[in-house]
Amino acid sequence: MSISRRSLIKNSAIAAVLLGIKNSAIAKAVERTGIKDFYKDDFRIGTALSTSTLMKNNEALLALVAREFNAITPENCMKWEALKPKDKEWDWTAADKFVEFGQKNNMYIVGHNLVWHSQVPEDVFKNEKGGAISKENLTLKMQNHITNLVSRYKGKIHAWDVVNEAVEDDGSWRKSPWHNIMGENFIAQAFHIANDVDSKAHLIYNDYNTESPAKRNFIVDMVKRFKKQGVPIHGVGMQEHLSIDGPGVAEIEATLIALAGAGVRAHITELDVDVLPSVWNLPTAEVSTRFEYTPERDPYIKGLPKNTEEKLAKRYEEIFKVYLKHHDKIERVTLWGTADSETWLNDFPIRGRTNYPLLFDRKLAPKPAYFRLLDLKK
Numbered sequence: 001m002s003i004s005r006r007s008l009i010k011n012s013a014i015a016a017v018l019l020g021i022k023n024s025a026i027a028k029a030v031e032r033t034g035i036k037d038f039y040k041d042d043f044r045i046g047t048a049l050s051t052s053t054l055m056k057n058n059e060a061l062l063a064l065v066a067r068e069f070n071a072i073t074p075e076n077c078m079k080w081e082a083l084k085p086k087d088k089e090w091d092w093t094a095a096d097k098f099v100e101f102g103q104k105n106n107m108y109i110v111g112h113n114l115v116w117h118s119q120v121p122e123d124v125f126k127n128e129k130g131g132a133i134s135k136e137n138l139t140l141k142m143q144n145h146i147t148n149l150v151s152r153y154k155g156k157i158h159a160w161d162v163v164n165e166a167v168e169d170d171g172s173w174r175k176s177p178w179h180n181i182m183g184e185n186f187i188a189q190a191f192h193i194a195n196d197v198d199s200k201a202h203l204i205y206n207d208y209n210t211e212s213p214a215k216r217n218f219i220v221d222m223v224k225r226f227k228k229q230g231v232p233i234h235g236v237g238m239q240e241h242l243s244i245d246g247p248g249v250a251e252i253e254a255t256l257i258a259l260a261g262a263g264v265r266a267h268i269t270e271l272d273v274d275v276l277p278s279v280w281n282l283p284t285a286e287v288s289t290r291f292e293y294t295p296e297r298d299p300y301i302k303g304l305p306k307n308t309e310e311k312l313a314k315r316y317e318e319i320f321k322v323y324l325k326h327h328d329k330i331e332r333v334t335l336w337g338t339a340d341s342e343t344w345l346n347d348f349p350i351r352g353r354t355n356y357p358l359l360f361d362r363k364l365a366p367k368p369a370y371f372r373l374l375d376l377k378k
């Protein structure tokens with residue numbers, strides 16, 4: 001990497017002074033170039049934008065995102081329930097702001113998501129009388145939803161998470177309403193519909209725990225089948241909601257290799273590293289799971305101990321070493337948020353904890369893990 005960190009820090013520090021930026025968090029942020037620049041020859045580095053950041057126009061956070069990242073995903077504002085709430089008209093306010101921000105900053109814009117079992121109003125799966133909807137009518141609703149959404153942002157959104165989380169951890173189909181009513185074919189249909197509307201968009205199947213062998217094998221088989229059948233699938237999203245203790249990077253590497261072998265690009269779509277005590281055996285991103293709050297399950301309210309901070313930095317380092325080794329297979333690495341204050345992991349699977357899974361702290365300052373990732377590129 002030709003960029004010298006020291007000269008960048010010096011030049012940007014001068015810029016900060018010239019701009020008269022007093023807020024120390026913002027000033028610190030402009031003291032550096034973005035991590036995206038350090039990785040520009042390897043893959044894009046992205047983040048997720050929350051609805052509140054967009055709607056409240058959180059200037060400090062948006063400035064940091066623009067500086068650090070070159071890809072964005074909407075954390076919630078493009079989900080079915082958010083865009084087309086039950087019995088209400090389409091609400092494009094936040095989604096439009098999201099796309100505008102990405103375009104203004106020349107970013108790779110990801111749409112999240114078209115078809116998911118979660119965050120979709122229950123009435124989608126009912127007929128007008130409140131009874132069971134037919135397969136044909138649910139197919140029409142899906143078609144209508146995808147067509148409205150993809151055509152609105154045609155040519156602006158580069159990649160879509162077309163189907164989210166259709167596979168169980170044990171390597172079987174998730175018995176979601178989509179699956180139960182339309183059968184497993186709902187996945188291929190969603191990809192065809194999206195491709196018919198925007199044939200240039202990059203279409204992704206997105207899931208968590210893709211490192212686990214049973215799930216990995218099932219998804220890879222599905223992709224190979226789709227490729228044979230001419231289903232327009234171009235990428236697989238490995239969400240990568242990881243823990244500080246696992247899974248091992250060998251499993252991440254195995255998934256990257258298997259996906260490339262199946263002929264699709266890997267997208268790291270939702271990376272974060274949970275540092276809090278685990279309340280289950282396997283990490284999961286299944287949003288319906290909840291546990292009781294107890295103080296011993298929330299040990300870092302006053303800050304992360306030095307040794308845990310160091311462990312987190314090392315964990316990020318080992319994960320990125322694998323990504324770098326396989327950079328030719330990876331389209332982008334997107335973190336699921338920018339600063340620890342906004343992470344979903346403060347409220348999952350227990351509400352109201354203090355977690356530290358991202359690269360920037362609660363004051364928007366870069367953490368040791370961030371610098372460790374820059375060091376990998378020096």
Ligand code: G3I
Pocket residue numbers: 075076079118119164208239270285286287344
């Ligand atoms: O919008 C309401 C708000 O009006 C209300 O005051 C507040 C009270 O709790 O809830 C708000 O909605 C929350 C929403 O996030 C926005 O903050 C929902 O309760 C909460 O369930 C929702 O959680 C999101 C979750 O997906 C479910 O949609 C998380 O922010 C988001 O990070 C998470 O992201 C998912 C990916 O889309 C798919 N992969 C797994 C990943 C993590 O679960």
